[in-house]
Amino acid sequence: MGRYFPYTLHPISVAECNGIDVGGLVNRQPSKIDEDQWQSLWNFGGFPEPFFSADSTFHKQWLSIRSEQLFRDDLRDLTRIQELGQIQALAHILSSQVGELTSYTYLSKSVRVSVDTIRRWVPILEAFHYCFRVKPWFNNVARALRKEPKYYLWDWSQVQDPGAKAENLVASSLLKATNFWTESGKGMFDLHYVRDKQKREVDFLVTRDRTPWFLVEVKSSSKVSLSSSLHYFQDQTNAKHAFQVAMDFDYVERDCFEFQKPVIVPAKTFLAQLI
Numbered sequence: 001m002g003r004y005f006p007y008t009l010h011p012i013s014v015a016e017c018n019g020i021d022v023g024g025l026v027n028r029q030p031s032k033i034d035e036d037q038w039q040s041l042w043n044f045g046g047f048p049e050p051f052f053s054a055d056s057t058f059h060k061q062w063l064s065i066r067s068e069q070l071f072r073d074d075l076r077d078l079t080r081i082q083e084l085g086q087i088q089a090l091a092h093i094l095s096s097q098v099g100e101l102t103s104y105t106y107l108s109k110s111v112r113v114s115v116d117t118i119r120r121w122v123p124i125l126e127a128f129h130y131c132f133r134v135k136p137w138f139n140n141v142a143r144a145l146r147k148e149p150k151y152y153l154w155d156w157s158q159v160q161d162p163g164a165k166a167e168n169l170v171a172s173s174l175l176k177a178t179n180f181w182t183e184s185g186k187g188m189f190d191l192h193y194v195r196d197k198q199k200r201e202v203d204f205l206v207t208r209d210r211t212p213w214f215l216v217e218v219k220s221s222s223k224v225s226l227s228s229s230l231h232y233f234q235d236q237t238n239a240k241h242a243f244q245v246a247m248d249f250d251y252v253e254r255d256c257f258e259f260q261k262p263v264i265v266p267a268k269t270f271l272a273q274l275i
Contacts, residue, residue, distance in 0.1 A: 005183065006183065007179075007180065007183050007184075008176075008179045008180075008183065010046070010172070010175070010176035010179065011045060011046025011047055011051075011154060011155070011172060011176075012041065012046040012047075012048065012051050013041075013046060013172070013173050013176055013271065013274065013275065014033050014038070014041065014173065014267075014268065014271035014272050014274075015027065015030075015173075015271060015272055015273070015274050015275050016275070017033050017034070017037045017041070018030070018031045018032075018033055018272055019031075020275055025181060025186060026257055026273045026274065027272065027273045027274075028255050028257070028273070029255075030253075030255070030269055030272035030273045031272060032251045032253075032268065032272070033251070033268055033272060036054070038268065039054075040052075040054040041169070042165075042169070043056075043059075043157065044056075044059050044157050045155045045156055045157030045158075046155075046156075046172065047062075047155060049062055050062050050063075050157070059157065063155075063157075063158065066155075067088075070128060070130065071084055071087065071088045071091070072084065074128060075087065075124070075128070079124060081121070081124070083113070086111050086112070086113060087111075087121050087124075087125070089110075089111050090107060090110075090111045090118065090121055090122070090125070091125055091130055091131075093107060093110055093111070094107075094122075094125070094130075094131055094151050094153075095131075095153055095158050095159060095160075096160070097151070098151065098152055098153060098159050098161075098164040098165075098167065098168050099150055099152065099164050099167045099168065099171075099203070100150065101145075101148040101150060101195075102148055102149050102150060102151055103148070104118045104119060104122075107122075122151075129154045130153065130154065131151045131152060131153050131154065132151070132152055132154065132171075132175060133149045133150070133151055134149060134150045134151075134152065134171065134191055134192060134193050134204070135149050135192055135193075136148065136149070136192060136193055136194065136195060137192035137193070137194050137205045137207065137212070137237070140236065140237065140238075141194060141196060141233070141236045141237060142196065142236065143196045143197040143198065144194065144195065144196050144197075145195045145196065145197065150193055152167075152168045152171040152172065152175075153168055154172065156168035156169045156172060162220060163220050166218050166219075166220055166247045166267075167203055167218045170203070170204070170216065170218045170245055170267065170271070171191070171203075171204065173271050173274050173275075174191050174204055174206060174216065174274070175191055176274070176275050177189075177206075177274040177275040178190060178191050178206060180275045181275070187208050187209050188208070188209050188210065189206065189207065189208055189213075190206070190207045190210075191204060191205075191206060192204070192205045192206075192207065193205065194215070194233050194236075194237070200228075200229045200232055200233070201229055202215045202216070202217050202227070202229050202230060202233050202242075203216055203217050203218050204216040204217075204218075205233075205237065205239065212237035212238060212239040212240075213239060213240055213241070214239055214240060214241035214242065214243065214257075215230055215233055215234060215237070215239050215241070215242040215243065215262075216243050216245055216270075217229065217230055217242075217243070217244045217245065218244075218245050218247070218267075219244055219245070219246050219247070220246075220247050220248065221246060221247075221248050222246035222248055222249035222264060222266075224244075224246070226244055226262055226263075226264055227244055227262075230242040230243075230244060230262040231262055234262060240260060241256075241257060241259065241260060242261070242262040242263070243256060243259075243262075243263060243264075243265050243270060244262065244263070244264045244265070245265055245266075245267045245270050245271075246264055246265070246266060246267060247267045249264070249265070249266035249267065249268070249269075250266060250268070251266055251268040251269055251272075252265075252266050252269050253269075254269065255273070256269055256270050256273060257273065
């Protein structure tokens with residue numbers, strides 16, 4: 001009987017634009033992404049057709065067709081869901097709450113269905129690659145949140161708020177990296193966030209073989225001071241690295257993973273070191 005190794009398909013990433021080096025976990029010699037490609041990723045997302053067209057009119061048409069196919073064709077034909085308008089409303093709410101703690105009770109009241117229905121519908125949206133879930137990390141973190149997930153979109157171009165959009169773009173890149181590292185046999189990698197009951201929070205924590213590896217806080221501006229939560233949660237988790245990733249920071253020719261103390265790094269450099 002033949003065997004095969006499955007790999008998860010992901011949107012185009014910064015590292016993919018540059019040519020991926022899959023020899024190690026991270027690319028120790030990143031290269032600068034072309035500015036037009038960076039703007040295309042930001043404005044049109046990482047799905048191939050809108051990314052390569054880099055045209056706003058085509059992008060709007062593509063979004064409309066994708067929405068129609070998902071909510072009127074795929075869900076109708078492949079699930080037993082009859083309330084297509086309500087699940088589309090749920091998807092819209094999730095897109096407006098990217099990176100926020102998810103309350104199923106709030107979602108149920110907003111969509112006017114039961115909490116149990118919301119709990120059934122959200123995994124369906126995940127299965128159809130509309131959104132993905134990031135769970136909290138709580139091991140060895142005092143008073144950490146344990147239950148509430150966060151959701152991000154596979155197509156970050158649909159996120160309207162610039163800060164949430166930046167966080168979503170980085171989340172997608174980290175998910176792509178952790179999936180590939182795991183599926184290519186480099187270990188067991190997972191993506192989490194960290195937050196405690198005092199509302200201290202870091203956007204992402206990447207674990208390697210169930211051990212914290214590096215923390216990531218996403219900021220739109222490089223002028224924002226280094227987050228105190230990075231210091232706090234690095235101490236709590238013993239993560240080897242802690243990055244504050246700034247979207248507007250110009251590319252720097254340097255290995256971000258040389259740093260072991262919390263540091264502000266350019267998104268264009270950090271993301272180029274992933275997959």
